[in-house]
Amino acid sequence: MKFGILVNEGPYQHQASDSAYQFAVAALAKGHEIYRVFFYNDGVNNANKLTEPPQDDRNITRQWSALAAAHNLDMVVCVAAGLRRGIKAEILAPGFNISGLGQLIQAGIEADRLVVFGD
Amino acid sequence: MSDTQAGEGGNSKVRRFMFVNRKAPYGTIYALEALEVVLIGAAFDQDVSLVFVDDGVYQLKKGQQTKDIGQKNFSPTYRALGDYDIEKLYVERESLQARGLAPDDLLVPVRVLGSAELGVLMEEQDVVLSF
Amino acid sequence: MTVLHTTNKSPLQTRDLQSCLRLTRPGCGILLLEDAVYGALKSTEASEMLAEAAKDRRIYVLGPDLAARGFTPEELIAGVTVVDYGGFVDLVAEHHHVQAWV
Numbered sequence: 212m213k214f215g216i217l218v219n220e221g222p223y224q225h226q227a228s229d230s231a232y233q234f235a236v237a238a239l240a241k242g243h244e245i246y247r248v249f250f251y252n253d254g255v256n257n258a259n260k261l262t263e264p265p266q267d268d269r270n271i272t273r274q275w276s277a278l279a280a281a282h283n284l285d286m287v288v289c290v291a292a293g294l295r296r297g298i299k300a301e302i303l304a305p306g307f308n309i310s311g312l313g314q315l316i317q318a319g320i321e322a323d324r325l326v327v328f329g330d
Numbered sequence: 331m332s333d334t335q336a337g338e339g340g341n342s343k344v345r346r347f348m349f350v351n352r353k354a355p356y357g358t359i360y361a362l363e364a365l366e367v368v369l370i371g372a373a374f375d376q377d378v379s380l381v382f383v384d385d386g387v388y389q390l391k392k393g394q395q396t397k398d399i400g401q402k403n404f405s406p407t408y409r410a411l412g413d414y415d416i417e418k419l420y421v422e423r424e425s426l427q428a429r430g431l432a433p434d435d436l437l438v439p440v441r442v443l444g445s446a447e448l449g450v451l452m453e454e455q456d457v458v459l460s461f
Numbered sequence: 462m463t464v465l466h467t468t469n470k471s472p473l474q475t476r477d478l479q480s481c482l483r484l485t486r487p488g489c490g491i492l493l494l495e496d497a498v499y500g501a502l503k504s505t506e507a508s509e510m511l512a513e514a515a516k517d518r519r520i521y522v523l524g525p526d527l528a529a530r531g532f533t534p535e536e537l538i539a540g541v542t543v544v545d546y547g548g549f550v551d552l553v554a555e556h557h558h559v560q561a562w563v
Contacts, residue, residue: 212554214550214553217459219461219563226469226495226496227469227495227563230469230494230495233525233546234546234549234550236546237545237546237547237549237550238550240547241547241550241551243550243554251363251367252359252360252363252461291366292363311370312366312367312370312371313370313373313374315367315370315459316347316367316370316371316374316376317374319345319347319376319456319457319459320343320345320374320376320457321343323554324553324554324558324559325457325458325459325558325559326467326553326559326561327458327459327460327467327559327561327563328561328563329460329461329561329563330469330470330563350560352477352480352562352563383480383484384476384480422484424483445483445484446486448484449484449485449486450486452464452484452485452560453463453464453486453489453557455558455560456557456558457558458558458559458560458561460560460561460562460563461563
């Protein structure tokens with residue numbers, strides 16, 4: 212089955228991104244396909260490569276990047292929400308791409324299920 | 331814009347998209363950014379409906395004056411949704427009543443449904459986007 | 462196929478779960494994750510509301526979130542099912558669509 216995932220909160224402040232990540236890992240482990248992970252609202256902050264948590268904490272941005280590299284995930288950061296929050300190409304972590312909201316609607320059309328993680 | 335190609339390319343897959351708005355405007359950005367998704371979504375020729383429940387009904391309150399809080403008043407955009415062929419706006423009766431509001435207090439014509447009817451409508455969707 | 466609803470906030474703190482219950486119908490599934498897992502505990506002010514809902518809806522609790530918060534499945538009201546992330550994935554696949562009560 213093809214899943215679309217929408218992440219609407221940034222890292223650390225809310226659990227949403229962690230939950231979405233664990234969901235994605237579990238879905239891939241079960242042989243499902245992730246059609247796209249779309250980052251919106253404060254969720255765009257997940258793509259910030261300057262993210263640097265304490266060493267004993269998880270690096271959420273790096274987790275997403277690694278998952279994308281391992282499974283060729285399409286991770287899209289909304290351009291409008293990103294610009295609003297200073298998330299631009301120059302600070303984008305590996306695996307994230309900036310594109311328009313149409314990519315979210317497209318995921319709603321093409322994926323079998325769209326799962327929203329927010330707060 | 332390239333985003334709209336799927337909608338214009340004779341895409342036969344029409345899905346029922348419901349945008350569920352449950353948060354008040356201005357205190358958080360959810361209402362405004364949900365509206366931005368709705369406007370883009372309109373270009374994709376899907377079956378779109380908007381639902382306002384809980385504090386989401388406050389998004390439609392008449393008379394919003396935002397000058398003194400330094401934010402843009404985006405409420406007129408709800409009145410323009412018809413121009414984008416988005417005509418299915420639903421408000422939950424219980425949410426209105428709980429807030430002492432009547433349909434006359436809203437800045438755009440909506441269909442008011444009880445929770446039971448709205449629950450059925452929610453079940454009939456293909457994609458539900460909640461903000 | 463019915464709908465899977467997800468809610469992530471404690472019903473002792475916010476009214477999201479109440480709204481979810483008001484607007485959902487018998488037969489649907491409701492998954493409590495993150496802080497919503499507190500809503501399925503016995504002996505809280507929310508227990509009765511959940512127990513009532515569990516009569517005609519399938520209530521699921523995300524086990525990893527429960528364990529993270531220091532509770533065990535034995536402390537949940539009767540009739541709820543604990544799932545892991547894989548179970549969450551299965552639930553999404555088994556239902557027609559998912560609605561998040563964020």
